[in-house]
Amino acid sequence: MQTAVPILHEVSYLEYKGKYKGLFSWILSTDHKRIGLMYMYAMMTFFLIGVMLGLAMKLELIAPGRTIMGPQTYNALFTVHGVIMIFMIVIPGLPAVFGNFMLPIMIGAKDVAFPKLNLLSWYIYMTGSILVICSVLFGNGIPDTGWTFYAPYSFKTGTNLLPAIFGAFVLGFASILTGLNFIVTIHRMRCPGMTWLKMPLFAWSLYGTAWIQLLATPVVGITLVLVALERIFGIGVFDPALGGDPVLYQHLFWIYSHPAVYVMILPAMGAISEIIPTFSQKHIFGYKAIVASTIAIAFVGYFVWGHHMFTSGMSGTAQYTFSILTFIVAIPSAIKVFNWISTMHKGSINPDIPFLWAISFIFVFMIGGFSGLVLGALATNVYVHDTAFVVAHFHFIVFGGVGFAFFGAIHYWYPKMFGRMYDKAWAKIGWAFFFVGFLTLYSPMFYLGMMGMPRRYYDYLPEFHAANILSTLGSWVMAFGLLIIIINLFRSAKNGAIAPMNPWNGKTLEWTVPSPPPTENFEDIPVYGEKDGPYEY
Amino acid sequence: MYILSNTVNASNFVSGVDKAFLLIMGISFVFLIGLTFTMLYFMYKYNNKKNPIATQIKGSNTLEVIWTVIPTILVLIMFYYGWAGWAPMRKAPKDTFNIKVTGRMWNYLFEYENGKKTDTLFVPMDKAVKLKLVSLDVIHGFFIPAFRIKEDVVPGREKMAWFIPQREGLFELFCTVYCGMNHSYMGSTVKVMPQPKFDAWYIDTIKHVSVAVDSPTATGQRIMKNIGCFACHTVDGTKLIGPTFKGIYGSKVVIQTNGQEHEVTADDAYIKRSIYDPNADIVKGFNKGLMQPYTGLLSEGDVQQITAYLKSLK
Structure with a gap:
């Protein structure tokens, strides 16, 4: 493979002196790597706020009745926790941070197609978040509707909901523009010789994600505008008192918000598809099958939103159609898992920390996926819908899936991003606490849901007490692990050992540039020859 | 799940739902354990210390076909069991015992065909019970875990749920769709009684729940308790969603009518209007639309009883 020979004295993107100095050299930078890091710092801050809200909720639930707060506060907490975590972190998450940072390098480009638009997206993201x-x-x-803003409660509540709805609306534009940017980048800027089927799987997953962001996000935008109009002017689209239909709101909301789940999980799967071959030192198993399953998930994911509404009021035909489509969308995910595990077969496995995150991702993602089957089947869905079971399920997917992949990705690409290596022993300790805490926190919720405890409950019956105590204890263990992980990453950015160019012996293009990469990534654009590819070990 | 507890076959839907549950969980556990152990075994067997050189294998079309086809068959079986357990819930038999369920923030009211009204759901055993579900304000969820039934209660729509209770006893009833501050307190109880016992209870009807007259104000208090006023209004001066009732009668109240602020005295007419048309005048500092008109649910006599009780709250 013909690649740029790294010149060691080349100025990295972190040290680069442009037109501006200090803070302005960041917030006015159109460098995809700096924008990626700015997203990461913003998200980490919001994430810690979201985690603290979650911990407060779990503390309240350690005993029935009032523990530390009243019901109105609790309702505000789960609303704000949900809005922050979903709209500000998990949906933009991996594409905004690692997509921005790695996509151009992985496909051999100097930046994304529209660098200024990319910076604008970051400003839109920050505006929405603020x-x-x-x-x-x-x-x-404080808003108290839940992150789903269900009508008619969302226009009846007296709380300050409009800024939250408007914020989510604005965040949607950041998502759309990033999606557009990535689609054009992938179509137009792949290095010579990198055909579609030689593209790294992370890039493929971003491609599938970008199309969902582009096509589905406008739906939630207009839905949120309708809620705002309903609140301000009483236009009567969703208000049954005026002839509107509250169930229509749910359809519109989930037409976006179900595909949004795939916006979250596809890039996570993409990151795992990079980590596993690198740490097995082996070509990914079934490249084409993984690509096809990515496309299938992105496509079929549009047609399953109804499974959020099996008890809302739909025809029987609609219900079993949505049920069967939901089962079909499970298959491509299963195919990915089989291919990942087969990649390990006869590999030469380096069980280092990113690999540990990757296999724990597979484990929790499988639990999340299997509980999704329970929710996809009609009879069982009716029983566990809107119970703690659903809360457990989506935390296993959204936090277990996306969160574990995010931490896996950050430990994988950290040496490239910062040019330094974190302390591996602490990273492993943090991972162990986080993993055990995660399972202790969310597994009892499956049991609670199966016992019939509804979600969004401030108070509960004594029979649910024991499992709730366990769950709260788990939340502390997980938070402790998280603290170790974050402190380790922060300290190492300055004090860590200098990382080599390719610490994991990866074969994708980002490992052919210096760590940290120079501002323009490549001295000369790399060229893929006949025998080159992202997984040719 | 209640699988091992005393709710086995509490309703006619339990076995269908639990069968689907066990099937899906069973298959899932086999795969979860199998795949996890395979993963850990590979991690051990092909560790780079033991196996320094990886064997490059790019894929296998046979395997891809196998692990596409087998999961497809399995999920279609799961779909079938899910469908089979659910289909009967959609179709109630012809001869049913009918109860109207009215959801509002934050309680359920059960109305029987003979005019009886209760805040606990009383049902006869081994008889098909059909519920007509309506909501007066926001969406609620009607959920009886032991019976495996759940249906959202949507304002502006009339929903149906039915079941045959098959076990005597008390069962929990929850609201599952978030509906505001006291969502977690919007529960009640289902009491299943054998037919003769139920009949005795059912015939013994005075229009409103229990009306024992032990003081002139007790009836008003009972009515208010049964219909759920105290979820939003206190009698001790604390501010909740609605104004407190303490000392309300005869007091001066600042209200907004069509956006115009003015002061009125809380007299009989004001109290009646506040119950039958609560959104016409809004007390300053409170929100519109949270309380629904009680027209048809409370008679003129009931309102008089309530007023008598409010007078006593000094």
């Missing part, structure tokens, strides 16, 4: 925070800090009461 609006959401404003809804908490100002006005008459």
Whole structure:
């Protein structure tokens, strides 16, 4: 393979001196790597706020009745926790951070197709996020609708909901523009010789994701505008008192918000598809099958939104159609798992920390996926719908899946991003606490849901007490692990050992440039020859 | 799940739902354990210390076909069991015992065909019971875990749920769709009684729940308790979703009518209007639309009883 020979004295993107100095050299930078890091710092801050809200909720639930807060506060907490975690972290998450940072390098480009638009997306993201925070800090009461903003409660509640809705609306534009940017980048800027089927799987997953972001996000935008209009003017689209239909809101909301789950999980699967071959030192098993399953998930994912509404009121035909489509969308995910595990077969496995995150991702993702089958089947869905079982299920997918992949990705690409290596022993200790805490926190919720405890419950019957105590204890263990992980990563950015160019012996293009990469990534654009590819070990 | 507890076959849907549950969980556990152990075994067997050189294998079409076809068959079986357990829930038999369920923030009201109204759901054993579900304000979820039934209660729509209770006893009833501050307190109880016992209870009807007259104000208090006023209004001066009732009668109240602020005295007419048309005048500092008109649920006599009780709250 013909690649740029790294020149060691080349100025890295971190040290690069442009037109501006200090903070402005970051917030006015159109460098995809700096924008990626700015997303990461912003998200980490919001994530810690979201985690603290979650911990407060778990503490409240350690005993029935009032523990540390009243019901209104609790309802505000799960609303703000959900809005922050979903709209500000998990949906933009991997594409905004690792997509921005790695996609251009992985496909051999100097930047994304529209660098200024990329910076604009970051500003839109920050504007939306600040609006959401404003809804908490100002006005008459913290939003208390749940992150789903279900009608008609969302236009009846007296709380300060408009800034939160408007914030989510604005965040949608950041998502759309990033999606557009990535689609054009992938179509137009792959290095010579990198055909579609020689593209790294992470890039493929971003491609599938970008199309969902582009096509589905406008639906939630207009839905949120309708809720705002309903609140301000009483236009009567969703209000049954005026002839509207609250179930229509649910359809519109989930037409976006179910595909949004795939916006979250596809890039996570993409990151895992990079980590596993690298740490097995082996060509990915079934490249084409993984690509096909990515496309299948992105496509079929549009047609399953109804499974969020099996008890809302739909025809029987609609119900079993959505049920069967839901089962069909499970298959491509299963195919990915089989291919990942087969990649390990006869590999030469380096069980280092990114690999540990990857296999724990597979484990929790499987639990999340299997519980999704329970939710896809009609009879069992009716029973566990809107119970703690659903809360457990989506935390296993969204936090277990996306979160574990995020941490896996950050430990995988960290040496490339910062040019330094974190302390591996602490990273493993943090991972162990996080993993055990995660399972202790969310597994009892499956049991609680199967016992019939509904979700979004401030208070509960004594029979649910024991499992709730266990869950709260788990939340502390997990938070402790998280603390170790984050402190380790922060300290190492300055004090870590200098990382080599290719610490894991990876074969994708980002490992052919210096760590940290120079501002323009490549001295000369690399060229893929006949025998080159992202997984040719 | 209640599988091992005393709710086995509490309703006619339990076995269908639990069968689907066990089937899906069973298959899932086999795969979860199998795949996890395979993963750990590979990690051990092909560790780079033991196996320094990886064997490059790029894929296998046979395997891809196998692990596409087998899961497809398995999920279609799961779909079938899910469908089979659910289909009967959609179709109620012709001869049913009918009860109207009215959801509002934050309680359920059960109305029987003979006019009886309760806040606990009383049902006869081994008889098909059909519920007509309506909501007066926001969406609620009607959930009886032991019976495996759940249906959202949507304002502006009339929903149906039915079941045959097959076990005597008390069972929990929850609201599952988030509906505001006291969502977690919007529960109740289902009491299943054998037919003769139920009949005795059913015939013994005075229009409203229990009306024992032990003081002139007790009836008003009972009515208010049964219909759920105290979920939003206190009698001790604390502010909840709605204004407190303490000292309300005869007091001066600042209200907004069509956006215009003015002061009125809380007299009989004001109290009646506040119950039958609560959104016409809004007390300053409170929100519109949270309380629904009680027209048809409370008679003129009931309102008089309530007023008598409010007078006593000094």
